[in-house]
Amino acid sequence: MNHYPDELNALIELLQSLPGIGRRGASRIALAMLKWSPEKLSCLGGLIESLPRAISFCPDCGNISSHGTSCPICLAPGRDCSIICVVENFTQIIAIENSAFYRGLYHVLGGKLAPLSGNSIDEKNIEKLRLRLELPEVQELILAFSPDVEGQATAAYLENLFSGRSIKITRLAQGLPAGSDISYADSATITAALKGRR
Ligand SMILES: [Zn+2]
Structure with missing residues (x-):
């Protein structure tokens, strides 16, 4: 058992659910984030929070796209x-x-x-x-x-x-x-x- 604050442990646990990231890797990422500026952290948080609204599926091909538009591949000349x-x-x-x-x-x-x-x-x-x-x-x-x-x-x-x-x-x-x-x-x-x- 580590002696991290609960908030940090909660972050580590979430990061650990990402593909290819184990307990040790998740801890390293979380500890690195502690050194980030509040602005950078809030930028990351905001981006993650916006994903469900921002990312949708291309109405033409079903690829991921932005805000309900056609995807870059369907739009590419x-x-x-x-x-x-x-x-x-x-x-x-x-x-x-x-x-x-x-x-x-x-x-x-x-x-x-x-x-x-x-x-x-x-x-x-x-x-x-x-x-x-x-x-x-x-x-x-x-x-x-x-x-x-x-x-x-x-x-x-x-x-x-x-x-x-x-x-x-x-x-x-x-x-x-x-x-x-x-x-x-x-x-x-x-x-x-x-x-x-x-
Ligand atoms: Zn498409």
């Missing part, structure tokens, strides 16, 4: 509107964007099929995707799901659902470690998986 890459959630968009190979658009499904646990995908997100596929410029749909059972079941489901259309439907090439999450794959692996899609 020069993106290839003929390709839509379907991902499970926005963290995979960040990983794919970091690889800097893909220049098309995205569609966030917000989940994947999990036949064993009975989980399904929000119908609204599938309907939105269906509407986007009606656009004449769309020529290819990339199903970029993680190589696990649920990801592959979801890809198969969408492939079947949209197979009657005159668009190309591709999946990422093998190469991502089985059971891994695309969000944590390195750029070279993601680029190779996208380049080899079929």
Whole structure:
């Protein structure tokens, strides 16, 4: 048991719930914050407090965006509107964007099929995707799901659902470690998986 004031212990406990931060790391961050100016602390507090109001989801693709507007990717000039890459959630968009190979658009499904646990995908997100596929410029749909059972079941489901259309439907090439999450794959692996899609 440490001898920190309750407030500091409460902060350490919260920080510890962040991914990749253990008790020791959380303590180091909290103690470093004690050396910050009140202005800097209040700036951090204010930013965190504003997140639920400020961050929303892009009405076009479901990526995270600011205050209900379209996301920077949907708004960026020069993106290839003929390709839509379907991902499970926005963290995979960040990983794919970091690889800097893909220049098309995205569609966030917000989940994947999990036949064993009975989980399904929000119908609204599938309907939105269906509407986007009606656009004449769309020529290819990339199903970029993680190589696990649920990801592959979801890809198969969408492939079947949209197979009657005159668009190309591709999946990422093998190469991502089985059971891994695309969000944590390195750029070279993601680029190779996208380049080899079929
Ligand atoms: Zn968007």
